[in-house]
Amino acid sequence: MAKPPRWTSLQRHAEALGSFERSLQLKPDNPKALRNRGNALRKLQRHDEALRDIDRVLELAPGSNDALVDRGELMLALGRHPEAIACFQTALAGGKDVETLRFVLASLGAGSLPEQAPLDYVKGLFDQYADKFDRHLVEVLGYRTPALLVEALQ
Numbered sequence: 001m002a003k004p005p006r007w008t009s010l011q012r013h014a015e016a017l018g019s020f021e022r023s024l025q026l027k028p029d030n031p032k033a034l035r036n037r038g039n040a041l042r043k044l045q046r047h048d049e050a051l052r053d054i055d056r057v058l059e060l061a062p063g064s065n066d067a068l069v070d071r072g073e074l075m076l077a078l079g080r081h082p083e084a085i086a087c088f089q090t091a092l093a094g095g096k097d098v099e100t101l102r103f104v105l106a107s108l109g110a111g112s113l114p115e116q117a118p119l120d121y122v123k124g125l126f127d128q129y130a131d132k133f134d135r136h137l138v139e140v141l142g143y144r145t146p147a148l149l150v151e152a153l154q
Helices: 013-026 031-043 047-060 065-077 081-093 098-107 119-130 133-140 145-153
Strands: none
Touching: 013 031, 031 047, 031 065, 047 065, 065 081, 081 098, 098 119, 119 133
């Protein structure tokens, strides 16, 4: 929900994971490195390992709203919606991304829906999707308009 770090935008999760592991060898209880490794693991679909890291961050820094949001997103990925809602509600109470978290909670049935999605949420969603858009449009959705136009013109 917050702006992702650069390594996420570059889709270099495995490479980033190695860097975070080296950092944690030097300082095993570094909350920032643990959180980053947890998020890299989540991007690599290694949810159980990611959850261990995020839970450790919350032990080291119990008031970390960013880690609460990360944990909520992991709970969603694991299909554990009640736990996700609890994480998002706690982060919201701490003042984290108020509009976005209210919207997410409403989408999970834990609040009233606003008239529209928060602009930051929509922008973040499209930013995350931008690198995959063309491939998804053609390969998954079967978009063929340009090819059909070329065929018709020939």
